[in-house]
Amino acid sequence: MSSHGQAAWELLLPAAAAPARRRGRALQEALREAVRSGRLAAGTRLPSTRALAADLGVSRGLVTEAYEQLTAEGYLRSDRGAGTWVGDAARGRPGGTPARGGGAVAQSADPTTRARGIVASGADPATRARGIVASGADPTTRARGSGAPAVRVDFRPGTPDLSLFPRAAWSAAQRAVLARLPHPSLGYPDPRGVPELREALAGMLTRRRGVVADPERLVVCSGVAQASTLLGFVLRARGLDAVGIEDPGSPEHGRLFASTGLDTVWLPLDEEGLRPEPLAASGLRAVVVTPSHQFPSGISWSAERRAALLDWARVVDGYVLEDDYDGDFRYDRAPVGALQGLDPERVVYAGSVSKSLAPGLRLGWMLVPEALLAEVVERKRTMDLGNPVLDQAVLAEFVTRGAYDRQLRRCQRAYRERRDALLSALAEHLPGTGVSGIAAGLHVIARVPGRYGPPERFLARSAEAGVALRPLEEYGTARPGDGDVRLVIGYAHLSPSVVTAGIRRVAEAVARG
């Protein structure tokens, strides 16, 4: 191994000694932490995959995979054939202190030096679709009222399969919690959340999502929607008057931020992420993004765009809200690590159990930059004094027991099968349809060729046949006008046979006269 690899080599040894089934992930975590902490400085050239594999005594494939994953996440950059370097996107806290305990789990500064804080959760894209429904504008319901056919297959995105909720395991965890919780825990909560849950979530998120998850900067909240509202109030109080949102993206953000006094501004995406020039020209100082699996396009942001976004945030002294609404569901490779890991002082990370367990639990989390923490916590306190304690304790129990990981695996298997059923059905019944965003998440983007009829007719016929579809144009400003039908198709909540029957029903409806 070359000389500049020495620090990495030492740091990576414990990972290389991990049990075989965890070794790949441990290696990635250790490498990520080495970059984040500054032990591998920006510009450092990494050893070749062959050399590092030999030094560590692991397979070359494992090292290659680690380099590729971290390059995708923006920690490393590579010139095909010329080598791999440590990128300069990652910024730990000022001073880049080493990891706590030196292990593979990233933590990033002495907790005693930090103010105590909170993080909440809230507004998922699912929520967004629901927001429209909840405000009484559900076209299906209206149609039903006026004699139109009832919805038989609802492909509108946003809801997980609620029948996958692990009732027995949740019930067992509830019993265990009520049996052991000390009486004082039933009193007024810490507005940041129950300590045992913040610990459990910090560990889980560090492991699964590559974030810097300090329990002291984690605030339990009611979901990504509440995270948006909390952050919105804090930014408004700091004088901001608008927040950028991805185009295409979620119009629900507009309603949430409007409630805090902030406007929203659409910012154009391309196939790599937010386009840098319009962002730079916007005059904004805050944006909401979904870099791991963009909603609704389904792209994963490129490493360059991740780095560019963080550069922008530093230049304008701004903040990024990372809505990690379905980061856990990736079907064909490991999930892309969260943006927050690259700069926890510029990124507010938000997630929830709405896709993995149930939206009705209203339980999520935020990781908050130090500079915003006290204000976010005080907002959470005046908003509701903190989340209910029993559900928090149950989720902590659930995560700690490994039941949360089991649930994610269970959902992932089910959803992959449904996605495959959808792709097969589209290929068979609506051949020529292009699909994208299929690698992850609970929905895909389908582009149905114009030969199946103009969009209005296509949607009307589908609705008449009892199939609810949501066009992509409801999620942004683009109106291509090329005659193709662009759809955001949610499949996760439907069984494979229903998915197949629904697409067949659409094909039959649009084929008629």
Next chain:
Amino acid sequence: MSSHGQAAWELLLPAAAAPARRRGRALQEALREAVRSGRLAAGTRLPSTRALAADLGVSRGLVTEAYEQLTAEGYLRSDRGAGTWVGDAARGRPGGTPARGGGAVAQSADPTTRARGIVASGADPATRARGIVASGADPTTRARGSGAPAVRVDFRPGTPDLSLFPRAAWSAAQRAVLARLPHPSLGYPDPRGVPELREALAGMLTRRRGVVADPERLVVCSGVAQASTLLGFVLRARGLDAVGIEDPGSPEHGRLFASTGLDTVWLPLDEEGLRPEPLAASGLRAVVVTPSHQFPSGISWSAERRAALLDWARVVDGYVLEDDYDGDFRYDRAPVGALQGLDPERVVYAGSVSKSLAPGLRLGWMLVPEALLAEVVERKRTMDLGNPVLDQAVLAEFVTRGAYDRQLRRCQRAYRERRDALLSALAEHLPGTGVSGIAAGLHVIARVPGRYGPPERFLARSAEAGVALRPLEEYGTARPGDGDVRLVIGYAHLSPSVVTAGIRRVAEAVARG
């Protein structure tokens, strides 16, 4: 019975036929509803208690009790010896439609004519004390850190006895809910709350608190604190810039309303309620009050002041937030009915399970005037999309099974015993101490004569002895300067023996040198 009593007589017959143990309450409910609905018009003279008792075939004591209770609540007025009349404080919805179903349970207009709405709950006085603690200013904790003695007996008000939380019954209800809840109920909630809970709460509140509780205007929320914040945002959006609060009262309201952009203004109380002149001169259009058991003074507002407050609200086109933080706990007679029943279009009623079950559940309710309903619901939606569904379903189960009533009776028995222990201990160990606000609630006001030492010394000696006490002056602007020590003593969370030991310890500490 005299001619003007005819309408009442018919309306009251079903109540008179109720089983003996419910007859008194049924009679009061029927009479309240007759006034509210306009079937007994303002100014109508009621028959004598003897005549009505004879007509209805019930005991005269029952009728006398009903007249007294409704007079205390402001529905009736009486001139001792001259008779009893229907008062003019009560205003139903415009038009004063008759009760739904005509039974003893008060409901007050065709539900189809009302917009669908929501009501949430939130900020208890307990919260207020906690608010100070949560923000890091807990003097006890600080004292402990600096080597001072630990708190052994904590008389600061605000927390119920958490060991009374009915764990087994709650656990059973959780199991039952998870076994029966349909899958779709686990999805994104109705921001107003789970329908079965809104039904159950409306019934319970109508029965127990004499409110007009239409499930369509009930919004489930996280407690009285959130109710305050929700209402604050709505009033701010309507152009209000301040809210009046009772003096003495809860400083925590200041922080909650400040988060919505509203100032708070202290309004002086006397022994009957808010003084009308300062209220009229304030220029305000909204106030928060605790008329059933004023916090912290413990008075129950007089009927005249209740009526005057509602008159004021109508004249200024304003609103009253009724914080019914402990209305269920009254020890020596029936609870005083809530103010909201007199005018549900001017009063926002808020309550929670924080005193009856546990603050950690973060579960409460609001009853919202028609004119504010849509705005409150939209605020609730953007704040958190609605409360968690499982806890809501469990509470619905709990109320419907009668377990909530059993819990209230259990708490009431325990708290009455503790109150009695406190009064005995004060009489024995600090003789000469005056107590007030003892008829209800979880705390009393004690006025310890100056001969036990000046207030600063009294509090310092008590703290040194490990007894935490909160002076009344922390709850308002009054500084009598007469040398007496005025304390707000919370007793509900302490066993009788601890209460007694705590007061003895204070007496010993202040008696030393």
